[in-house]
Amino acid sequence: MNAELPFELLHSELVACMFAREQETSSTEEANANAGQDESFLETTNAATKLELLGYRVGYALVERIAKELPRISTELDCMKFICKEFWSAIFRKQVDNLRTNHQGVYVVMDNKFFLLVPLSAGQQYLTASPRYVAFSCGLIRGALANLNIQSVVTATVETMPAVKFNVHVQQKS
Amino acid sequence: MNAELPFELLHSELVACMFAREQETSSTEEANANAGQDESFLETTNAATKLELLGYRVGYALVERIAKELPRISTELDCMKFICKEFWSAIFRKQVDNLRTNHQGVYVVMDNKFFLLVPLSAGQQYLTASPRYVAFSCGLIRGALANLNIQSVVTATVETMPAVKFNVHVQQKS
Numbered sequence: 001m002n003a004e005l006p007f008e009l010l011h012s013e014l015v016a017c018m019f020a021r022e023q024e025t026s027s028t029e030e031a032n033a034n035a036g037q038d039e040s041f042l043e044t045t046n047a048a049t050k051l052e053l054l055g056y057r058v059g060y061a062l063v064e065r066i067a068k069e070l071p072r073i074s075t076e077l078d079c080m081k082f083i084c085k086e087f088w089s090a091i092f093r094k095q096v097d098n099l100r101t102n103h104q105g106v107y108v109v110m111d112n113k114f115f116l117l118v119p120l121s122a123g124q125q126y127l128t129a130s131p132r133y134v135a136f137s138c139g140l141i142r143g144a145l146a147n148l149n150i151q152s153v154v155t156a157t158v159e160t161m162p163a164v165k166f167n168v169h170v171q172q173k174s
Numbered sequence: 175m176n177a178e179l180p181f182e183l184l185h186s187e188l189v190a191c192m193f194a195r196e197q198e199t200s201s202t203e204e205a206n207a208n209a210g211q212d213e214s215f216l217e218t219t220n221a222a223t224k225l226e227l228l229g230y231r232v233g234y235a236l237v238e239r240i241a242k243e244l245p246r247i248s249t250e251l252d253c254m255k256f257i258c259k260e261f262w263s264a265i266f267r268k269q270v271d272n273l274r275t276n277h278q279g280v281y282v283v284m285d286n287k288f289f290l291l292v293p294l295s296a297g298q299q300y301l302t303a304s305p306r307y308v309a310f311s312c313g314l315i316r317g318a319l320a321n322l323n324i325q326s327v328v329t330a331t332v333e334t335m336p337a338v339k340f341n342v343h344v345q346q347k348s
Contacts, residue, residue, distance in 0.1 A: 005236065005264065006178070006265045007178075009236055009239075017227075017228055050191075057190075058183045058184050058187050065183075090179065090180065
């Protein structure tokens with residue numbers, strides 16, 4: 001038994017539940033409006049946004065609980081390293097595999113065997129569903145950074161399951 | 175760092191998020207209807223029901239993952255013991271403290287230091303919020319039993335934080 005199994009299952013049921021509800025709402029709206037808009041796009045966006053926001057709150061809270069056990073983190077790069085090591089290990093039981101940066105506020109975090117995609121990665125047939133399974137984790141990173149006083153935009157790309165690339169764009173303070 | 179911290183935080187943010195959304199919906203409905211009904215009761219019921227259902231699905235899936243590592247469970251009492259030991263440990267890192275039964279389908283599962291209530295139990299001031307924090311776990315038990323082919327109704331009572339009593343009523347097959 002893996003210690004992280006309850007978290008994985010709760011996340012996976014949450015994804016299913018959010019997207020099912022979206023589909024319901026969307027069907028009703030479609031029936032009402034009958035306007036031939038791209039409802040499936042809207043639906044994905046809404047559920048993904050909710051998951052991202054939930055991830056944000058968990059990431060924000062989690063940093064508070066981990067960071068008190070750690071020495072003070074000072075630079076932006078130190079923050080990113082903390083996310084890739086301690087923070088990632090605390091949730092996903094492994095560090096990320098690679099961190100790249102252009103030293104101008106853009107970071108690429110690569111995890112070649114991403115915990116929340118592994119159960120889906122028996123084949124490539126789930127590749128289209130993968131954005132649903134990374135939205136929460138985009139929020140996790142954004143929330144963690146926010147609590148370290150770094151505002152960012154985080155997106156993810158999945159090309160080969162179960163590998164994922166998180167793209168972090170730090171918003172420069174004006 | 176506790177391995178179960180991400181699960182605890184995800185659960186806690188989920189509770190907050192569900193009840194916040196309920197409150198929003200309820201305010202809108204109240205404004206529309208303006209009928210003086212007990213909206214706060216309805217609101218609690220809806221969010222609690224959703225959490226219970228989410229717990230049900232997680233419990234159902236979790237049993238599948240744990241039970242394959244276990245010898246075959248045959249009687250109803252064996253199932254309840256499995257819930258109290260292996261199942262509970264897998265999620266909450268401890269067994270329950272006490273299991274009582276009237277041998278007629280009624281079981282009382284007692285956990286004197288319930289994992290999801292511990293963060294709230296600094297005082298008794300959160301006692302009124304406690305039903306929100308046990309709804310998911312009522313579902314967990316009901317889902318786990320359903321996957322073991324036992325239909326049940328599960329409720330919870332919290333008298334002294336962070337202790338909780340889960341009351342399991344097995345539905346007799348007709």
